[in-house]
Amino acid sequence: MPLRESDSIVLKTYNLAEADRIVVLFTREFGMIRGVAKGARRLKSKFGSSLEPFSEVHVEYFEKEDRELVSLQHAELIRSSFHAAASPELLETYAHLADLLMTFAPPHDPNETLYRMVRASLSVTLAEPTEASLLKFYFEIWILRLGGFLPDWTICGACRRVLSEAETATLGEGYQLICGTCLQTRRPGETISPSYRITVADAQRLPPAEFITEKRNAIDIVKELSRIVGRLIATASGRPVLSESKANL
Numbered sequence: 606m607p608l609r610e611s612d613s614i615v616l617k618t619y620n621l622a623e624a625d626r627i628v629v630l631f632t633r634e635f636g637m638i639r640g641v642a643k644g645a646r647r648l649k650s651k652f653g654s655s656l657e658p659f660s661e662v663h664v665e666y667f668e669k670e671d672r673e674l675v676s677l678q679h680a681e682l683i684r685s686s687f688h689a690a691a692s693p694e695l696l697e698t699y700a701h702l703a704d705l706l707m708t709f710a711p712p713h714d715p716n717e718t719l720y721r722m723v724r725a726s727l728s729v730t731l732a733e734p735t736e737a738s739l740l741k742f743y744f745e746i747w748i749l750r751l752g753g754f755l756p757d758w759t760i761c762g763a764c765r766r767v768l769s770e771a772e773t774a775t776l777g778e779g780y781q782l783i784c785g786t787c788l789q790t791r792r793p794g795e796t797i798s799p800s801y802r803i804t805v806a807d808a809q810r811l812p813p814a815e816f817i818t819e820k821r822n823a824i825d826i827v828k829e830l831s832r833i834v835g836r837l838i839a840t841a842s843g844r845p846v847l848s849e850s851k852a853n854l
């Protein structure tokens with residue numbers, strides 16, 4: 606029974622029995638794990654307040670081969686998310702991020718890129734509550750991309766031609782884009798203007814804080830795109846992750 610250790614993000618906690626807590630962690634070294642923190646709800650617990658959701662902590666745990674839950678031994682706070690406590694919009698967005706991670710990140714499958722992106726997303730501050738929709742969109746694009754569910758919007762999905770910068774395309778089957786020429790033999794769908802394609806590309810190119818700063822004045826475009834991305838996520842996960850009203854946050 607080896608002792609493992611890793612930096613990790615606390616995604617969710619549940620109460621277990623009288624004094625214990627189940628903790629869902631996205632670890633840097635080992636991917637998603639679920640563990641029991643014995644006595645974590647006691648006043649003088651050795652875990653202190655380190656296991657609050659959305660904190661980054663360094664954990665030590667034992668893993669038994671035949672058990673799904675690991676046994677947490679120690680957790681040391683690296684960074685808390687206290688800045689989010691006063692913002693219901695941020696907390697709701699973080700809860701959505703955690704939900705997406707638990708849906709899409711396979712257990713025991715580490716992903717350094719995803720870990721860094723989650724950590725960066727949890728450290729952004731918002732100038733306006735409405736900017737939470739930008740962070741949510743940013744994270745959704747990354748989850749889809751890392752899961753291999755994000756279609757390539759740089760090309761026409763039918764003729765594979767690279768779309769020019771100023772070209773307007775149409776949303777086709779499987780969320781591929783269809784160019785004007787190919788559209789002539791197809792049913793018309795939603796119009797995707799160049800600014801939409803640039804926004805999706807920027808989400809993949811920029812760190813979260815910069816994306817939010819750059820798209821502050823493009824929230825309407827992001828909201829429109831969020832409707833499409835929300836449907837894509839529901840299709841990819843096989844279940845609706847959020848209701849339509851929340852998806853339009």
Ligand SMILES: [Zn+2]
Binds near residue numbers: 761783785787788
């Ligand atoms: Zn085409």
